[in-house]
Amino acid sequence: MSQAGLPHPFHTPTPEQTAAVETALQTRHSMRAFLPTPVPRETIERILQVAARAPSGTNTQPWQVHVLTGEAKDRLVQRLHAAYDDPEELATHTEEYAYYPREWVSPYIDRRRKVGWDLYGLLGITKGDKLRMHEQHGRNYSFFDAPVGLMFTIDRVMQQGSWLDYGMFIQNVMVAARAHGLHTCPQAAFTQFHRLIGEELQLAPQQMLVCGMALGYADPEAVENTLVTEREPIGGFVRFLE
Numbered sequence: 001m002s003q004a005g006l007p008h009p010f011h012t013p014t015p016e017q018t019a020a021v022e023t024a025l026q027t028r029h030s031m032r033a034f035l036p037t038p039v040p041r042e043t044i045e046r047i048l049q050v051a052a053r054a055p056s057g058t059n060t061q062p063w064q065v066h067v068l069t070g071e072a073k074d075r076l077v078q079r080l081h082a083a084y085d086d087p088e089e090l091a092t093h094t095e096e097y098a099y100y101p102r103e104w105v106s107p108y109i110d111r112r113r114k115v116g117w118d119l120y121g122l123l124g125i126t127k128g129d130k131l132r133m134h135e136q137h138g139r140n141y142s143f144f145d146a147p148v149g150l151m152f153t154i155d156r157v158m159q160q161g162s163w164l165d166y167g168m169f170i171q172n173v174m175v176a177a178r179a180h181g182l183h184t185c186p187q188a189a190f191t192q193f194h195r196l197i198g199e200e201l202q203l204a205p206q207q208m209l210v211c212g213m214a215l216g217y218a219d220p221e222a223v224e225n226t227l228v229t230e231r232e233p234i235g236g237f238v239r240f241l242e
């Protein structure tokens with residue numbers, strides 16, 4: 001242990017430790033069905049504490065996390081569903097920042113379509129089945145039944161660089177969750193309802209919603225959790241200049 005109670009940074013990983021880190025990274029899949037099994041508060045705290053070792057420009061640590069369980073989560077879920085299922089009300093909710101490009105081009109649009117149809121295919125949702133698509137998208141707003149819902153916010157004064165830092169923190173949360181046998185689904189779907197969420201969580205006006213996340217024990221029987229997404233081989237995105 002080093003002075004701050006952290007493992008020594010020059011620690012050489014054993015083969016088991018190498019495998020453990022790679023397994024945590026490779027078994028992180030977005031899960032979309034969770035068991036009701038509760039997650040102990042100490043486990044949630046440990047995950048967030050370890051995740052906060054994420055780097056950030058000049059150590060600004062721009063993350064703020066709101067952990068929802070029990071009745072607090074249920075109240076938010078109820079309000080989100082009421083808004084999502086009422087077309088008139090739904091039309092009044094728009095996201096505050098553009099997560100996706102305004103204009104979709106290849107190869108991004110192709111990958112987006114593929115993951116969408118792969119998921120719907122597993123669930124037996126066919127093209128044009130608007131009702132089932134609405135229902136499946138709506139599962140986001142119950143955190144896919146996970147016992148823990150996380151909301152991530154950032155101070156509006158922070159700029160693009162801090163959003164980069166934020167992504168590293170969020171990935172750390174998801175990988176640290178794997179170390180405890182837990183799974184996650186990061187969720188931008190909540191951003192559409194940032195006003196409602198801000199109200200329900202009594203967020204300070206200076207706080208902006210980045211995204212949400214479902215956290216819990218994934219249901220191993222759920223067909224949607226069998227989805228394994230593709231990745232481009234490194235030849236498709238890496239260039240070595242020697």
Ligand SMILES: Cc1cc2nc3c(=O)[nH]c(=O)nc-3n(C[C@H](O)[C@H](O)[C@H](O)COP(=O)(O)O)c2cc1C
Binds near residue numbers: 028029030189
């Ligand atoms: C910031 C972020 C937001 C996301 N938002 C959602 C979401 O709202 N709902 C959802 O079902 N999946 C969401 N995803 C999951 C992606 O669809 C998923 O990461 C991608 O298809 C790759 O699959 P994998 O996570 O299983 O590797 C999100 C992922 C990220 C990184």
